[in-house]
Amino acid sequence: MRTFSSLSPRGRIALIASGIALAGGAGWLAQAQVGGERGIAAVAASRDIQVSDIEVDVRASTGIEAREEAWREAQVKAWEKIDGPDLPESRIAGMVSAIVVQRERLGPKRYIATLGVIFDRQKANAYLGDDGLTRRSAPMLLLPVTFSGGTQLMYEQRNPWQRAWAEFQAGQSSVNYVRPSGAGGESLLLTYGQTNRRSRVWWRDILDSFGAADVLVPIARLRYTYPGGPVEGTFTARHGPDNEFLESFTLTAESPDQLPAMLEEAVRKFDAIFQVALSDGTIRPDPTLNVKTGDLNPEIARLVELGRRLREQDEARAQAASQPTDASGGAISAAPINQPPPEGSVALYTVQFQTPDAASFGAVLSSVRGTPGVRSTGVRSTAIGGTSVMTVSYVGSIGELAEALRGQGFTVQQGATALLISR
Template identity: 60%
Template sequence: MRHSLPLPAWPRPALVFGALLLLCAAGFAVWAQISGERGIAAVAATNDIQVGGIEVDIHGDTGEEARQEGWVEAQRKAWEKIKGPKLSDSQLTSMVSAIVIERERMGPKRYIATLGVVFDRTRASRYLGSEGQATRSAPMLLVPVTFTAGSQLVYEQRNPWQSAWAQYQPGTSRINYVRPSGAGGDSILVTYGQTGRRSRTWWRNVLDQFGAADVLVAIANLEYSYPGGPVEGRFTARYGPDNNYLGSFTMKAADPEQIPAMMTRAVTRLNGIFEAALADGTLRPDPTLNIGTPDLSPAVAQLIAQGRAEQARQRAEAAQRDNPAPTTTTSEPAATPTPTATQAPAAATSYTVQFASPDGAAVDAAIAGVRGAAGVRSAATSSLAIGGTSVMRVSYAGSLEDLAGALRARGFTVRQAAGGLSISR
């Protein structure tokens, strides 16, 4: 006969201590999702015209003299690169705001460098004509994705592709980039998984956080030949909530140390793809992302006002039947209810509504349910917290009590406090 030994009894303090350790570990995991040095702030965008990648190799009597002559030569080459008319060196110097040193080596009598030249747009535009006054796109949220070693990286940690876009100066670009820093909640809100979602409501909530009209996805797929060897990068441009393809190209770096330089060049080429798509009309904000409630036409507004007037008349008649006026001896005929005159729609008021948001589907359902309530003009999230409690701003033609009643009619459980509402199902 087999006998089983009794399991040792754990002391109650040990169990409590173990539970606390697990809670601390879980809290640390959540904190680690948004902590760490992952943010890279984008350089301040200016309207100046920046031309990079200008290579010079100049000889002179001294290294400093060769350097000065190299800068003048860089101004000429940069001006030719943007197809400016022939001007003297003094005219070009008067338009240059800065010289950006990308890489340089200076010897006793020689200067070799790769430079960037920044022209003041106000002064240069009169020579460049329409090229200096090109129409820019709507604000576009940029999502830089890196594929490497079977993983997809956006803002989860600092990376060369994120850095290349953060350092890019889009003064000459027709694309109005919105570049998140990647710090704080950006690493949770903007992920590679987000590019695969098709929900317009979900995308509108993300875009509203950054003040963008649509999204651009820049993908860098890196393939390493062997440790320390050549690296091939395939770069792809996509846009919109449907992740539409725009174009792609391939570049190579001799070794991993050359990856940042390769990505800097890739950013410029991808910008060219985005600009070409804008020029041919492909890169336009998706109209399905504009999910706000449209303004009512005057005819529809008048019909709504007439309906409300009729409802008011019927309520008045019902109240008169339930509470008849006392009989009087006056010979004057009793006044009959007069239909309420047609009035303009009541002005909308903005209210705060809190709701539980365990996942994206719950957010979509809550917003759709609130928008379907009678009298609601618009509803959009003002604070999004997946796995917690989110907040939306609701524009409603009526009082807070009326809004609560309309939401209850939609099947919500409504609690009113502190000038706002909290809803659940």
């Protein structure tokens, strides 16, 4: 085997250049994980009444006249579809706030289309009564997953399934959807792997970040039969931190061009499934995700348990130290809560800290290392999007360390021999 020193000068330069290129490539990959266009913002939810899939086929003297007549016809059909009372066509038109063109074909004397009609809720409720009102669920975080070509995709890049949900007008639904855009660090936090996690601490951190109470997972499995051919979709509705199955169905698009229309239909079917599950009590916030008033915060409970274990270890060390020994100085030990360790030695403490993203993880480590009295730090566990744990070697008691960290701008909660810090 040839060593670096045995290489020619030209060979050494080539090897160094290769290393620099690899390092630069790694940096580019890290940036690519959150860079680029990946976010699709959800449309503003309207509480108006939307009626979709109204089919019209009208002939007239011109295509424009046919379209105008077809739109008037669609308004009446939509009103009948929501069981509205018999009203003059002009009064129905006065309640319409918008016409949504789902599909249309305009000819010289004919207009064929599938339309949606949106009625102003305040005006329509005068005739629909309480039937026009919808009691909404608790906020539900939506995680749309796409299986295609052997990969699982959520927010890592823009995709048709996320777009279909982002464009869905959910104001009329009884489900209060929380639809992330997937921009920035959301694409690192919200991945398919999260749907398979069972840790309530992880889920609580994520749900709190988006102001949600529970989670809904609509899964789309897309199979392209051959290039330009039909696209077969198998759709599965799941719910909650335990990924509970609700229902599944299949749809087929005649070609990739028809895929957006198929996904729009799938979104409406999912919404119907979720609404039925909500009404029969299948969907309700998981009580294990809630920290009730008066209950101990799970993170503090973990600190308490960790403190108990460390206290047992301290007692075992103290018992062992009562025996004569020649090696007694300079050892790293756990100090009593508010009593500094012997001069010339340091105490080892456990510090938990919130890490919503990679940037905050590095910032906290840097701040702790720069705290006066801190000799060294070591990372015990990393949880981006949750709570990470480090060990801190400090010349002083845990109370003094807590005060020093407060001086660095941290909010500090103190346990027996461990701390929980946040900003």
